[in-house]
Amino acid sequence: MKECSCCSTACDGGICVKKVSIFSSLDHQELVKIQSLIKHHEYQKGETIIREGDKPDCVFIINEGSVKAYKYSPDGREQILYVFAAGDFFGEQYLMGNKKAAYHVEALEATKSCMLTKSDFRKLLTLYPDIAIKIIETLDDRLAHMEQSLQSMGVRSVDARIAALLLHYADVYGSIDKDGILIRLPLSREGMANYLGIARETISRKLSLLENDNLIRTVSNKSILLLDRKALVELSGVNG
Amino acid sequence: MKECSCCSTACDGGICVKKVSIFSSLDHQELVKIQSLIKHHEYQKGETIIREGDKPDCVFIINEGSVKAYKYSPDGREQILYVFAAGDFFGEQYLMGNKKAAYHVEALEATKSCMLTKSDFRKLLTLYPDIAIKIIETLDDRLAHMEQSLQSMGVRSVDARIAALLLHYADVYGSIDKDGILIRLPLSREGMANYLGIARETISRKLSLLENDNLIRTVSNKSILLLDRKALVELSGVNG
DNA sequence: CGCGAGCTTGAACATTATCAAGGCAAGTGG
DNA sequence: CCACTTGCCTTGATAATGTTCAAGCTCGCG
Numbered sequence: 408m409k410e411c412s413c414c415s416t417a418c419d420g421g422i423c424v425k426k427v428s429i430f431s432s433l434d435h436q437e438l439v440k441i442q443s444l445i446k447h448h449e450y451q452k453g454e455t456i457i458r459e460g461d462k463p464d465c466v467f468i469i470n471e472g473s474v475k476a477y478k479y480s481p482d483g484r485e486q487i488l489y490v491f492a493a494g495d496f497f498g499e500q501y502l503m504g505n506k507k508a509a510y511h512v513e514a515l516e517a518t519k520s521c522m523l524t525k526s527d528f529r530k531l532l533t534l535y536p537d538i539a540i541k542i543i544e545t546l547d548d549r550l551a552h553m554e555q556s557l558q559s560m561g562v563r564s565v566d567a568r569i570a571a572l573l574l575h576y577a578d579v580y581g582s583i584d585k586d587g588i589l590i591r592l593p594l595s596r597e598g599m600a601n602y603l604g605i606a607r608e609t610i611s612r613k614l615s616l617l618e619n620d621n622l623i624r625t626v627s628n629k630s631i632l633l634l635d636r637k638a639l640v641e642l643s644g645v646n647g
Numbered sequence: 648m649k650e651c652s653c654c655s656t657a658c659d660g661g662i663c664v665k666k667v668s669i670f671s672s673l674d675h676q677e678l679v680k681i682q683s684l685i686k687h688h689e690y691q692k693g694e695t696i697i698r699e700g701d702k703p704d705c706v707f708i709i710n711e712g713s714v715k716a717y718k719y720s721p722d723g724r725e726q727i728l729y730v731f732a733a734g735d736f737f738g739e740q741y742l743m744g745n746k747k748a749a750y751h752v753e754a755l756e757a758t759k760s761c762m763l764t765k766s767d768f769r770k771l772l773t774l775y776p777d778i779a780i781k782i783i784e785t786l787d788d789r790l791a792h793m794e795q796s797l798q799s800m801g802v803r804s805v806d807a808r809i810a811a812l813l814l815h816y817a818d819v820y821g822s823i824d825k826d827g828i829l830i831r832l833p834l835s836r837e838g839m840a841n842y843l844g845i846a847r848e849t850i851s852r853k854l855s856l857l858e859n860d861n862l863i864r865t866v867s868n869k870s871i872l873l874l875d876r877k878a879l880v881e882l883s884g885v886n887g
Numbered sequence: 888c889g890c891g892a893g894c895t896t897g898a899a900c901a902t903t904a905t906c907a908a909g910g911c912a913a914g915t916g917g
Numbered sequence: 918c919c920a921c922t923t924g925c926c927t928t929g930a931t932a933a934t935g936t937t938c939a940a941g942c943t944c945g946c947g
Contacts, residue, residue, distance in 0.1 A: 536776055553793040605936090805902080848926090
């Protein structure tokens with residue numbers, strides 16, 4: 408089993424593009440061909456991958472690690488839009504027109520990425536029409552998620568938003584533990600605050616309250632144990 | 648010049664699909680063919696077009712009028728996600744998989760729409776690959792707009808959000824007037840409040856303050872005269 | 888062991904939501 | 918043509934909620 412240079416042992420037979428859903432309709436041979444077009448790069452924690460206003464000439468596929476996509480508001484506060492992890496891709500929106508990046512992308516930890524150039528990507532689109540359909544589906548999913556987030560931001564109380572975020576993290580980053588669900592948080596308190604659009608202090612306070620009520624237990628800054636999922640679901644929905 | 652049944656005199660030679668950007672790469676003959684696949688429907692103000700949870704089997708293209716897309720939060724409050732007007736389309740996300748509608752769509756005024764069935768739409772996608780690319784571009788635009796909105800919701804003060812909304816409306820629905828820009832509001836105060844995720848009373852108060860400061864003049868419930876665009880731009884950005 | 892980044896907590900302050908009352912304008916029926 | 922109704926908007930007072938500023942803590946790491 409060959410390993411491609413970009414991948415850790417987790418890499419499946421050297422085909423790291425296999426992880427990406429937009430290529431899922433292709434067979435092994437086609438994947439190998441695409442794999443050969445790919446360049447690799449590794450980013451350190453805190454390193455900027457795309458700067459707002461850049462015109463990146465490739466699409467990024469994350470192999471290992473995670474990144475945050477964010478913008479600054481005029482008054483200097485950071486709004487996190489996405490957290491992308493292994494298997495996710497980003498940058499496709501800049502391949503079509505000649506658009507500038509609408510947000511910054513920064514590595515949250517050591518991150519390995521695969522890159523496909525603009526022209527190669529376009530060739531693939533004409534060669535394999537199924538890819539375009541996959542992309543449309545992915546974009547629709549992402550759009551649906553944004554609609555969900557927008558609704559949360561607009562309507563829900565801060566308590567409900569925090570509960571919803573914890574539940575989301577439990578699904579994506581959680582693992583079963585004897586006392587509950589252990590969540591490895593992708594973001595710091597400050598990061599979560601910037602994602603939810605609230606002050607860092609507020610999320611500290613709210614998490615303390617949740618801990619007092621035995622809904623969660625703070626294990627460390629980077630992980631939380633979810634004790635009472637049902638109560639959180641309740642919080643995320645009903646309570647105003 | 649033939650008129651199609653769905654269109655008013657504004658309709659261009661019977662080709663109402665011509666208004667839709669996703670078909671812009673096609674020639675006249677192709678458009679005529681598509682036109683023949685289309686069914687028409689007229690909705691009254693307040694009428695529901697899509698209900699959350701439905702599985703609509705067609706894509707909707709608006710010919711005349713406007714609609715709002717919205718969800719209800721668990722506590723019963725309405726969050727408006729989009730306002731679509733003539734030339735816009737929606738419902739494309741339900742054509743791919745077998746997804747349920749993620750939000751309600753309701754006519755804001757008397758609205759004429761053209762509909763293309765799921766299967767016809769799919770056939771078009773395979774027949775004309777350019778359409779898929781146009782759709783990807785449109786979705787990316789919509790996504791970019793959502794990202795912008797999310798940032799506004801998360802970071803900006805209510806004053807800034809209101810200013811940004813007015814400026815946006817000025818661009819889309821405004822007309823030059825001797826005293827400033829006259830905006831025909833697509834939404835009521837309550838609608839704007841639900842779009843911005845704030846209370847109806849709050850937007851009333853804020854608009855009054857803006858009027859006191861001579862930035863705007865309330866003409867009627869449905870229209871506002873924008874007197875000082877520059878000051879609004881200032882408000883929408885700098886001020887916290 | 889000591890340092891620093893990131894987190895927590897407290898108190899005062901600012902903002903917005905909520906509740907309640909009233910106003911304005913368009914449309915309706917006598 | 919006027920009184921009445923209805924829907925939507927405005928304004929005021931009060932309560933709830935989050936922010937900000939300031940101080941101190943804790944854990945991980947050199």
